[in-house]
Amino acid sequence: MGKITLKHVNKSFGDVAVIPDINLTIENGEFVVFVGPSGCGKSTLLRLIAGLEDVSAGRIEIDGTDATHLPPAKRGLAMVFQSYALYPHMSVRKNIAFPLKMAGMSEAEQEKKVQNAARILNLTNYLDRRPGQLSGGQRQRVAIGRAIVREPAAFLFDEPLSNLDAALRVSMRQEITELHQSLKTTMIYVTHDQVEAMTMADKIVVLNAGNIEQVGSPLELYHHPANVFVAGFIGSPKMNLIGGAEAAKHNAATIGVRPEHIDIGEGGPWTGTVGLSEHLGSDTFLKVEVDNIGTLNVRASGEVTLRHGDRITLAPQAGRLHRFGADGKALA
Amino acid sequence: MARATSPRRKALTTLAAWSVALVIFFPVLWMILTSFKTEPSAVAMPPQLFTADWTLENYAEVWQRSDYPRFFWNSVVLSLGSTLLGLAVAIPAAWAMAFVPGKKTKDLLMWMLSTKMMPAVAVMIPLYLVFLKLGLIDTRIGLVLALMLMNLPIIVWMLYTYFKEIPAEILEAARMDGAGLFKEIVYVLTPMALPGIASTLLLNVILAWNEAFWTIILTTTKAAPLSAFIASFSAPQGLFYAKLSAASTMAIAPILILGWFSQKQLVRGLTFGAVK
Amino acid sequence: MSTQSSRLAARVMVAPSVLLLFIWMVVPLAMTLYYSFRLYRLISPDRTGWVGFTNYLWFINAPEFWLAMGNTLALVGGVLAITVTLGILIALLIDQPVKGQGVLRILVIAPFFVMPPVAASILENLFMHPQNGLFAAVSMSFGAQPILFLQDYPMWSVIAIVSWEWLPFATLILLTSLQSLSSEQLEAAEMDGASALNRFRFIILPHMMRAITVVILIQTIFLLGIFGEIFTTTQGGPGSASTTLPYMIFKQAIAAKDIGRAAAGGIIAVILANIVAYFLMRGIGRHLDT
Known part of the structure; x- marks a missing residue:
């Protein structure tokens, strides 16, 4: 079981409130991603749940019992760190067995669990190596192995893929997702990369300056961002945000339209000049300098034969326009 | 190059x-x-x-005349004993300063180092009297204590700089894995910092071995190490050069050899991590 | 990594070190302070009492006091100047592509492992001795009179002995620092048209400043208390020519058996050390922050 509830959790370092007030429930078995720009408090929040930092006020419950003042080891959670935090002086086997040894488990039982974890993670042939002799992806798997053997109530991941190269990141992303599907254990995953958040999460928690901006499934956030911050943060390339007179026409302080929701063709309301264009084959990204509005990013399917300086008209797709009020919140 | x-x-x-x-x-x-x-x-x-x-x-003559083995053994006991005791006191302190730093940590380290600036001669008499009162004059335990305290600031400093290079995340991982403070230090920190601890040990054994003020003031015969032994040889006129040289060689040979083997680690340790 | 429990643990773990050092420093210091205001002579133990600043006044007005102060600073300053200057030069030399660099380092570091009484008595007897010393032999082979080192140049002799002991330390730390300088930086400077001298002045020397500060700090700590080398060689003489502050205190305590005056001298030495420490700590504290 792994239901985690945060009630009015607050964390300050000195006079600085890193997390002013957070309420959040993470259901058993969910894959929850905390995402936000650096310094938004997502790692601090994870460390509060782990027990590596004290809350300044509020309550943390794990499976209904108060864990606010329990030391990390007593919370039944396992953590995978950004640097993997493997013990360099121990073999892979000893690394994975370390939490079991600390729990006082018998050697035979330890070995059985280590073998099992190694099989799941394809580490069987590496058990006698030191972490220094492994590749980045293998180290990552050892760190995960050390977490699984404990059979924790929940896994905590702190930006675990940020030290890997792009190709490895994609495959590890998939491995972790598959692991979640087979273990069905609660996972809390911190990242600044919204692509990781979108592809892995059951539920995304968008954080900004220590506050939760929005909680929801990836597609909810994509289709119905609750405010300008989420609108700009989720989705790649970024949503175009337009203010001023153009927004006023729609009775909003700001309007937003995603690059993929702008059509090129005759009869659109916006006219502009093509600037930079990036041809990816499957898609073409255009920067268009639109009269009276500014630069818009446009994503067109396939190959588009427009060149620098061409004049085009653009039309936002019907119903794909997001309207935000002066306070940044979405308007119905 | x-x-x-x-x-x-x-x-x-x-x-x-x-x-x-x-x-x-x-x-x-x-x-x-x-x-x-x-x-x-x-x-x-x-x-x-x-x-x-x-x-x-x-x-042969120095060996017979002077009871060299006893001085040698005292040197070994004093330098090793004071260093090991110093490590036992300093490892927890260095852990605290490296991994739970506070606003005062830097000041505390500086203060520790500044205690070494107090000229030994200035406090010689009171310290002698205290040792006399406690019955510690010319005892190994007394000298071990004095040498330990003399080198403690350096031991703390060196360990602190070595510990600071160990990522805090690894100790946090141990904590998540269920290790208490004691196990965290014994199973994770100490083995990881072993090279640093070894070079700290070496340097402080050398410093304690070569210490020649307190060892002379606070000992007479029973607990006197080689540095006191050599002082008894130090006023020969002319005719005893060969014996003086032999005695001197015997006094410094162990540390010279030890030092040569470990000179790389020593240099790094002595800079308190300030020079890479 | 700071929860209340870990902060509490940290305090508990630091406590023994702090407490021990505090006792080690404060008890003798307090006793020294107490004696410095007392009449306390081992020759006449019955006559005791408070004497105010008499001991201090005697100490400061003693004919050799300012000489001893000057000698102390000359010893610290002289050894620092010699070891840092020679250390830089030797480090630059060893850092060149030379054969057998490993063995060279072993030879150069050797004096650091020689205990002070051995260093002093070997250099005094085997080298500086006016009849049997090696230097005397060299002088005589040129037909010159042997130099009476300890007689005529006592302070310089002490400075030379101490410098020999500390030169390896300075050299090796400066060498370590030199070797961490990226050769690309030097090559860039060369491309920019900097001469060898300018490369040293504008690239190498600034890079070594941190190491130089460390050398100065650590050596000063040890140099302020230098005693054994003087005790073994000149015994502060001839007259008071090589008496330093620590040695003057020692003479009061052991030869004159006047504990009160020695204690007053001790307090003066502590004040001097604190003044020096204050300036040094400010210097190194800044360097260690970065």
């Missing part, structure tokens, strides 16, 4: 560097050579680098 240099230049710099190194090393070399001479050839004019009548007699 991956650049190719002309062989001529290399030969010249090699010659210059070796000359300088030999000049610096020469007193040690001369002492060792003299220790194998007879007393007359030790003071022969003009001096001879090598003599025909080399002998081990000086060593």
Whole structure:
């Protein structure tokens, strides 16, 4: 079981409130991603749940019992760190067995669990190596192995893929997702990369300056961002945000339209000049300098034969326009 | 320095560097050579680098006359004992300062170092009296304590700089894995910092071995180490050069050998991590 | 990594070190302070009492006091100047591509492992001795009179002995620092047209400043208390020519058996050390922050 509830959790370092007030429930078995720009408090929040930092006020419950003042080891959670935090002086086997040894488990039982974890993670042939002799992806798997053997109530991941190269990141992303599907254990995953958040999460928690901006499934956030911050943060390339007179026409302080929701063709309301264009084959990204509005990013399917300086008209797709009020919140 | 240099230049710099190194090393070399001479050839004019009548007699005589093994054993006990005790006190302190730093940590480290600036002579009398009152004069335990306290600031500093290079995440991982503070230090921190702890140990053994003020003030015979032993040899007039050299060689040989084996780690340790 | 429990643990773990050092420093210091205001002579133990600043006044007005102060500073300053200057030069030399660099380092570091009484008595007897010393032999082979080192140049002799002991330390730390300088930086400077001298002045020397500060700090700590080398060689003489502050205190305590005056001298030495420490700590504290 792994239901985690945060009630009015607050964390300050000195006079600085890193997390002013957070309420959040993470259901058993969910894959929850905390995402936000650096310094938004997502790692601090994870460390509060782990027990590596004290809350300044509020309550943390794990499976209904108060864990606010329990030391990390007593919370039944396992953590995978950004640097993997493997013990360099121990073999892979000893690394994975370390939490079991600390729990006082018998050697035979330890070995059985280590073998099992190694099989799941394809580490069987590496058990006698030191972490220094492994590749980045293998180290990552050892760190995960050390977490699984404990059979924790929940896994905590702190930006675990940020030290890997792009190709490895994609495959590890998939491995972790598959692991979640087979273990069905609660996972809390911190990242600044919204692509990781979108592809892995059951539920995304968008954080900004220590506050939760929005909680929801990836597609909810994509289709119905609750405010300008989420609108700009989720989705790649970024949503175009337009203010001023153009927004006023729609009775909003700001309007937003995603690059993929702008059509090129005759009869659109916006006219502009093509600037930079990036041809990816499957898609073409255009920067268009639109009269009276500014630069818009446009994503067109396939190959588009427009060149620098061409004049085009653009039309936002019907119903794909997001309207935000002066306070940044979405308007119905 | 991956650049190719002309062989001529290399030969010249090699010659210059070796000359300088030999000049610096020469007193040690001369002492060792003299220790194998007879007393007359030790003071022969003009001096001879090598003599025909080399002998081990000086060593034999120093050995018989002075109870060298006892001084040697005292040196071993005092330097090793004070360093191990110092490590036991300093490892927890360095852990705290490296991994749970506060606003005052830097001041505390500076204060510790500043205690070493107090001239030993200035507090010689009171300390002697305290030791006398406690019955610690000329006891190994008393000297171990004094040497430990003398080197404690350096031990804490060195360990602190080594510990700071260990990522805090690894200790946090141990904590998540269920290790308590004691296990965290024993199973994770200490093995990871072993090279640093070893070089701290070496340097402080050397400093304690070579300490020649407190060992002379606070001992008479029973607990006197080699530094006190050599002081008793230090006023010979002319005729005892070979024996003086033999005794000196015997006093410094163990540490010279130990030091040569570990010089790389020593240099790093001594800079308190300030020079990489 | 700071929860309340870990902060509490940290305090508990630091406590023994702090407490021990505090006792080690404060108890003797307090006793020294107490004696410095007392009449306390081992020759006449019955006559005791408070004497105010008499001991201090005697100490400061003693004919050799300012000489001893000057000698102390000359010893610290002289050894620092010699070891840092020679250390830089030797480090630059050894850092060149030379054969057998490993063995060279071993030869150069050797004096550091020689205990002070051995260093002093070997250099005094085997080298500086006016009849049997090696230097005397060299002088005589040129037909000159042997130099009476300890007689005529006592302070310089002490400075030379101490410098020999500390030169390896300075050299090796400066060498370590030199070797961490990226050769690309030097090559860039060369491309920019900097001469060898300018490369040293504008690239190498600034890079070594941190190491130089460390050398100065650590050596000063040890140099302020230098005692054994003087005790073994000149015994502060001839007259008071090589008496330093620590040695003057020692003479009061051991030869004159006047504990009160020695204690007053001790307090003065502590004040001097604190003044020096204050300036040094400010210097190194800044360097260690970065």
